[in-house]
Amino acid sequence: MNIIQVNQSPIDVNSLITWLYESPTDGAVVTFMGKVRSFENQVISLTLEHYPEMTEKVLGNIINQARGRWAINRVAIVHRVGKIYANESIVFVGVSAAHRSDAFATTEFIMDILKNEAPFWKKEQTVSGQNWVKAKESDLNALKKWY
Template sequence: MDLINVSEQPIDVNKLNDWLSQLPQDGAIVTFMGKVRSIEKQTINLFLEHYAGMTEKVLANIADQARERWQLSRIAIIHRIGEINANEQIVFVGASSAHRSDAFSAAEFIMDILKSEAPFWKKERTMQGERWVEAKKTDKEALKKWY
């Protein structure tokens, strides 16, 4: 069972943890929550656009790929779009499984693939102005361990 959502709404981590934790056969729940960070560039916010319909299909495909590799019960992939301020949550990935190794590996895989393959476009607004954010070399290199 998968929960995939792309929305402008804030992420309710407690609700997602509750959903992931419902199955008594699962001994492992692994989650990742990413937020908009602001370090040297003094990021004020990000504005995320996506390709509606296609984005959800790509995220569902990533979940399917994780299921092919590991024994998983539930997968949650939640990504925000629109304007997201610094220090706010932008993405949540969760996996439940009977065993921790499957849940840990799946959550890491999902996040690595999502960063490179999901059709999101980010515009960063800083004190110095706005710019489109390009894919990081480290995100592309993270794919090598999976393919």
């Protein structure tokens, strides 16, 4: 079972965690929550753009890849788009599995692949203006452990 949501709404963490916990055969639930950070209070907001049909398809493909590697049950990926202010949540990934090792590995895998392959374009608003955010070397290097 999967939940994939890409929208402008704040992330309803409580309902997602409740859904992840509903599987009685799973002994592990691992979640990751990412937020917009402001280095030295310079970032005011991020504006995320995407191509909806493509984005949801890519997120579904990432989940399918994860299911081919680990024994997992429920997976939730919720990603916000639009204008998101510093310190607000931007992404949620949650995984339920019988065992914690599968849930932890899947959550890390999903985030590493999502950061590199999901078609999101980010424009950063800082105190000195706007700029498009480029891919980070550390995110690209994170892919090496999976491929």
